Amino acid sequence: MSKRKPYERELPTDWWLKHAFYTKYMIREGSSILITLYSLILAWGVFRLSQGPEAWQAWLDCLTHPLSILLHLAVLVLALYHTITWFSLAPKAADLWIKGKKLEDKPIVIGHYVALAITTIVALIIVAAY
Amino acid sequence: MSHSQHTEPKRSHEPIFWGLFGAGGMLTAFLTPVMVLVTGILVPLGLMSPEALSYERIHDFATTWYGAAVLFVLIALPLWHTLHRIYHGLHDIGIHRGRDIQQVVSYGFAFAVSVFVFTLLLQMF
Numbered sequence: 001m002s003k004r005k006p007y008e009r010e011l012p013t014d015w016w017l018k019h020a021f022y023t024k025y026m027i028r029e030g031s032s033i034l035i036t037l038y039s040l041i042l043a044w045g046v047f048r049l050s051q052g053p054e055a056w057q058a059w060l061d062c063l064t065h066p067l068s069i070l071l072h073l074a075v076l077v078l079a080l081y082h083t084i085t086w087f088s089l090a091p092k093a094a095d096l097w098i099k100g101k102k103l104e105d106k107p108i109v110i111g112h113y114v115a116l117a118i119t120t121i122v123a124l125i126i127v128a129a130y
Numbered sequence: 131m132s133h134s135q136h137t138e139p140k141r142s143h144e145p146i147f148w149g150l151f152g153a154g155g156m157l158t159a160f161l162t163p164v165m166v167l168v169t170g171i172l173v174p175l176g177l178m179s180p181e182a183l184s185y186e187r188i189h190d191f192a193t194t195w196y197g198a199a200v201l202f203v204l205i206a207l208p209l210w211h212t213l214h215r216i217y218h219g220l221h222d223i224g225i226h227r228g229r230d231i232q233q234v235v236s237y238g239f240a241f242a243v244s245v246f247v248f249t250l251l252l253q254m255f
Contacts, residue, residue, distance in 0.1 A: 011224055029219045032212035035158060038166060039212070042205045043247050045169075049192060050250045053185040060183060064174040072170025079162040086159035093152075112159075120164045127168050130181045 028085045031078035038075045087112040147214055147237060154211025162208060189254070198251040206244040213240040 016022040041063075048059035062068060090112050091105035172178035181187070191197035217236035225232070 013224060016222070026219075026222070029215050029222065032215040032219070035162060035208055036212040036216070038162070038170070039205055039209050040243065042165075042169070043243050046192070046201065046205065046247050046250045049185070049188060050254050056185045056188070060173070060180070063170060069171060069174055072166055072174075075170065076163060076166045079158065079166055082155075083159040083163060086155055116160055116163075119160050123161065123164045124168070127182050128178065130179070130184070130187055 024085075027078075027081060031082045034071075034075045034078050035082065037071075038079075083116065087116075147210070150207070150210035151214040152211075154207045154209070154214075157203070158208045158211055161204065165204065192251060193254050195255075198255060202244075202247055202251055205247050206240075209240040209243055210237075213237060 016026040045056075045059050048055040063072075087109050091103075091108040094103075094108050096103040096108065168178065169183065173180060173183050192201055213236045217233055220232055221229075
């Protein structure tokens with residue numbers, strides 16, 4: 001057993017609630033929990049799909065429960081929050097230089113929102129084209 | 131102290147997880163909202179026909195090689211993003227003990243679910 005007693009700075013558990021910047025940071029990180037849950041729901045859907053039509057229908061029926069709708073609304077809001085934060089960080093990640101000049105942040109962010117609109121519309125068209 | 135001229139830098143496995151984190155984050159940003167909208171809201175509320183998610187349609191799609199690939203990526207990749215964030219989030223909320231075990235459990239979870247989905251898709255093929 002080590003006799004060493006390193007100093008550990010006290011950190012209150014609610015440190016992230018005292019400053020809007022940190023609260024937003026924690027909401028962004030926390031969105032991961034519900035998005036994980038959504039992936040698990042889909043993974044379960046693949047499992048039910050593999051079991052046949054009745055199992056698949058039972059999975060679909062579960063999704064119509066009011067609590068499921070509420071959960072998915074929450075997932076949607078947090079997923080969109082992730083999208084917004086991801087796009088606002090995009091210029092820092094892209095760091096594009098054209099003819100020795102750094103591309104401004106705004107066109108990169110707007111480009112991402114245009115791409116989001118296109119992928120969303122295309123996805124809806126594909127899904128609705130049964 | 132002697133300095134060898136040929137010291138190999140110790141390689142980190144972080145770039146692999148960082149790459150999966152980035153790819154998963156990108157996919158989540160662009161496609162998760164519309165996926166949640168369709169499977170969790172529009173179809174369950176009847177705002178979109180249940181035909182969109184009928185057994186025949188989804189089963190036919192899931193049993194093609196490209197459909198299986200699309201479903202695998204759409205379901206598994208976000209997990210490599212979210213579990214990376216959850217792992218680092220544990221530090222933020224003050225859980226410092228057993229960081230390496232936390233890492234194994236976090237990425238192991240993403241890996242396990244990926245294998246689960248991959249195996250099911252392969253079995254249906």
